[in-house]
Amino acid sequence: MHKLFKIYPLLRIQQRATLALAGLAFFLFFAGPSEGKSPAKDKPNIVFILADDLGYADLSCYGAKEIKTPNLDKLASQGVRFTDFYAPAGVCTPTRASLMTGSYPKRVGLHVAVLPPDTHSGLNPNEKTIAELLKEQGYTTGAIGKWHLGLLPEVKPNAQGFDYYYGMPGPNHGRSDLYRNTELLKKNSEVEYDQITQNYTKEAVAFIRENKEKPFFLYMAHSAIHIPLFASKEFRRHEGTTGLYRDMTEELDWSCGEILKELEATGIMENTIVVFTSDNGPSGVAAPPLHGGKGSSWEAGFRVPLIVRWPGHIPAGSVTGELATMMDFYPTLAKLTGAQVPADRKIDGHDIFPLMTRKKAKSPYDFLCYYGRTGQLYAIRKGKWKLHFLAPDEKWAGKQPVQEALLDTKPATPLPWLYDLSTDIGETKNRAADNSKIVAQLTAAAQAFDTVLTAEIRPAYVEK
Known part of the structure; x- marks a missing residue:
């Protein structure tokens, strides 16, 4: 058989492969990366x-x-x-x-x-x-x-x-x-x-x-x-x-x-x-x-x-x-x-x-729970309402100006303290007495959350 006829089938295979690769490249270029898999x-x-x-x-x-x-x-x-x-x-x-x-x-x-x-x-x-x-x-x-x-x-x-x-x-x-x-x-x-x-x-x-x-x-x-x-x-x-x-x-x-x-x-x-x-x-x-x-x-x-x-x-x-x-x-x-x-x-x-x-x-x-520096649950915020269960620790704030930091407005009434942050961002007017239902709801939500979280703690590393 003539040499040309031996080579021709091989050339046809190479051409098809080249066309296939070109087609794949064309598809990938226009299709772009799949979602979540971008380069x-x-x-x-x-x-x-x-x-x-x-x-x-x-x-x-x-x-x-x-x-x-x-x-x-x-x-x-x-x-x-x-x-x-x-x-x-x-x-x-x-x-x-x-x-x-x-x-x-x-x-x-x-x-x-x-x-x-x-x-x-x-x-x-x-x-x-x-x-x-x-x-x-x-x-x-x-x-x-x-x-x-x-x-x-x-x-x-x-x-x-x-x-x-x-x-x-x-x-x-x-x-x-x-x-x-x-x-x-x-x-x-x-x-x-x-x-x-x-x-x-x-x-x-x-x-x-x-x-x-x-x-x-x-x-x-x-x-x-x-x-x-x-x-x-x-x-x-x-x-x-x-x-x-x-x-x-x-x-x-x-x-x-x-x-x-x-x-x-x-x-x-x-x-x-x-x-x-x-x-x-x-x-x-x-x-x-x-x-x-x-x-x-x-x-x-x-x-x-x-x-x-x-x-x-x-x-x-x-x-x-x-x-x-x-x-x-x-x-x-x-x-x-x-x-x-x-x-x-x-x-x-x-x-x-x-x-x-x-x-x-x-x-x-x-809602959002506030955990204080002692590790205890101190407060919770839900929407506009914020409820304090424990008196805030002010020792780490340094020597703050008392009046400017509103430190002289702490309630004389017993805890818990409830504030409407939409009208009282400075937390100066305790509203707990007039909103007992809200106090009860926030207290229940905070206690339930903390109970579950406490059971799910993943320990910090401690050198053995």
Whole structure:
């Protein structure tokens, strides 16, 4: 047989294969990725900025008069601002545990006070953190700043889903050493406190620059405005007893501005979700019009600012008064990135993206429980009503101005105390006597919830 006739069948097979592959490529190009399976490069970057002890009234866009926060005000004008957003605790460790796990702090066994500087406990490695969820979706994850969820290698950031860590894992910058990943950089006595915000900002900018070509999750947990109070000399302009507090807040705002500038310079601003909030209320200053401060179950201990920006998805300049909490970011970010929330455990948070994008969206919460720094159930909020079962602990709020923080309005009548937050956000008029049915309903709901939650606690990690 002639050589040409031997080759011809093979050529026909190759042609058919080529046509088939071309057809498949055409289909994939126009059909696009299947739902929930989008390529990692198409996923939004996430920058989550957490202030420390920043109060509800410490930003200009939340009513601050003597503190200037132009960068965060601009962020709010470009996204959504929440007026009824809550930390799940009045102190540091519980809130951070809740953010990482999407659960009430009590559910993960980290609801009593905070972890001390010599702790042998921490967030249980069996928990699946938000960083671990995002890593499964192709994200590079970085944590910069305060951790406060354990000091042991098995519970520090690099063991909890973060590819990179730079910061102080202990309770605050006054009682923690400085690390890069697992490497000790400086003992606490060697750390320049007035440069902490500057250094954290440089690290954050570098992380963004190095990872701009792929999706990343940056958890920026500032030391500001936690005591001891320090600010770099460029920001020392205020005087008086609260001068350093204000300086530190304005330097924090500058830091946020630098991060936003880098997102713009790298061309990834439009595809980046930026979140700004605080871990609890203020210490040493008031948060008018709210009652109390850090550590207490008054509103100023739990209610904190929240600003979220995502161009093209979240309407600019919007405001919502619907109730939401820190634990909601776990399921919310999971859904937005295609991650799967664990089905083998209870997650208390809800997807609150509808609250960010739709004016008429309603809070997914039937009620919210307030657990105090002693770990006990102190109060519950349902709709406009808030009921206190225990007197709020005011010891951790520092030396607050009594009248400005409304500390002189505590009822003389016995507990429980009931407040209508829609008309009395400062919790100054006890309405329990006139609303016994509401008191009974809220009490029953809180007790039933706490009974079930107590039975479902997942233990924190304890070194054996």
